[in-house]
Amino acid sequence: MARLYYEDVDVGAEITPLVKxxxxxxLVKWAGASGDFNEPHYDRDxxxxxxxxxxxxxxxxxxxxxxxxxTDWIGVDGDLLKISCQYRGLDYPGDTLTCTGKVLKKxxxxxxxxxxxxIGVSNQRGERTTPGRAVVALPSRG
Amino acid sequence: xxxxxxxxxxxxxxIGTIMGPVILEVERGAIRRFAQAVGDTNPLYTDxxxxxxxxxxxxxxxxxxxxxxxxxxxxxxxxxxMLGRPFENVLNxxxxxxxxxxIRPGDVLVSSTKLADAYEKKGNAGNLVFVVMExxxxxxxxxxxxxxxxxxxxx
Numbered sequence: 001m002a003r004l005y006y007e008d009v010d011v012g013a014e015i016t017p018l019v020k021x022x023x024x025x026x027l028v029k030w031a032g033a034s035g036d037f038n039e040p041h042y043d044r045d046x047x048x049x050x051x052x053x054x055x056x057x058x059x060x061x062x063x064x065x066x067x068x069x070x071t072d073w074i075g076v077d078g079d080l081l082k083i084s085c086q087y088r089g090l091d092y093p094g095d096t097l098t099c100t101g102k103v104l105k106k107x108x109x110x111x112x113x114x115x116x117x118x119i120g121v122s123n124q125r126g127e128r129t130t131p132g133r134a135v136v137a138l139p140s141r142g
Numbered sequence: 143x144x145x146x147x148x149x150x151x152x153x154x155x156x157i158g159t160i161m162g163p164v165i166l167e168v169e170r171g172a173i174r175r176f177a178q179a180v181g182d183t184n185p186l187y188t189d190x191x192x193x194x195x196x197x198x199x200x201x202x203x204x205x206x207x208x209x210x211x212x213x214x215x216x217x218x219x220x221x222x223x224m225l226g227r228p229f230e231n232v233l234n235x236x237x238x239x240x241x242x243x244x245i246r247p248g249d250v251l252v253s254s255t256k257l258a259d260a261y262e263k264k265g266n267a268g269n270l271v272f273v274v275m276e277x278x279x280x281x282x283x284x285x286x287x288x289x290x291x292x293x294x295x296x297x
Contacts, residue, residue, distance in 0.1 A: 035213025059234035
């Protein structure tokens with residue numbers, strides 16, 4: 001994979017989108033791997049008792065999808081410095097989630113060549129359920 | 143469904159409480175399991191030969207993975223018992239992270255979590271109570287490797 005350099009990215013540039021289609025099985029794997037054993041993510045009866053339409057995707061799994069979108073895009077020579085997101089809407093197994101983002105600002109901070117990005121997860125219903133921001137550092141051509 | 147939650151003065155008095163430390167061990171198998179759960183096939187997390195050829199010189203963790211026992215350091219159970227378990231329903235409202243340096247297999251992290259804030263907001267269906275936890279992770283060289291901020295919403 002070609003290296004992504006700071007100089008090659010313009011403000012407004014789109015981050016390569018990442019599509020995920022979580023299944024209930026993936027939610028179980030995520031629960032095991034992340035230690036998040038909260039019931040609304042695998043116990044349908046409890047989810048419904050809580051007033052939810054069904055089992056819901058873990059917020060932190062959507063966060064981790066955004067992390068992957070960024071680390072895939074910046075490549076092994078880039079660094080993810082900061083990421084934040086809000087879980088504004090619910091997503092469910094069987095949904096198609098699309099992670100997208102774009103570059104808002106470029107700056108050199110403490111010798112690091114940084115991009116501030118707007119990011120988010122949207123579902124096939126057109127809802128941008130998980131908006132956020134990230135800061136990455138890229139190598140520079142010098 | 144439970145009654146609408148209310149943030150009492152007694153609960154607000156808990157703001158600033160620090161929980162921990164929780165010791166987290168970073169192991170290759172757990173890194174692999176985490177990457178598989180996400181569906182992230184980046185060889186940097188699983189292929190030692192590939193990773194050795196990069197500037198990292200070896201496998202590193204995906205940002206967001208802190209070893210095992212994963213999740214316990216956030217202290218969600220501690221918050222709830224500390225606040226007297228008055229709230230039934232909770233949703234994750236947001237996450238903020240800062241990654242300062244890579245985490246590698248063999249690292250032993252020490253985490254400490256602070257109950258950073260608690261506040262109320264009027265929602266459509268009743269009162270909402272937000273609780274903010276801040277977790278700091280240090281490695282065996284006593285270097286801060288990451289900071290996380292978790293926001294939970296009780297309804």
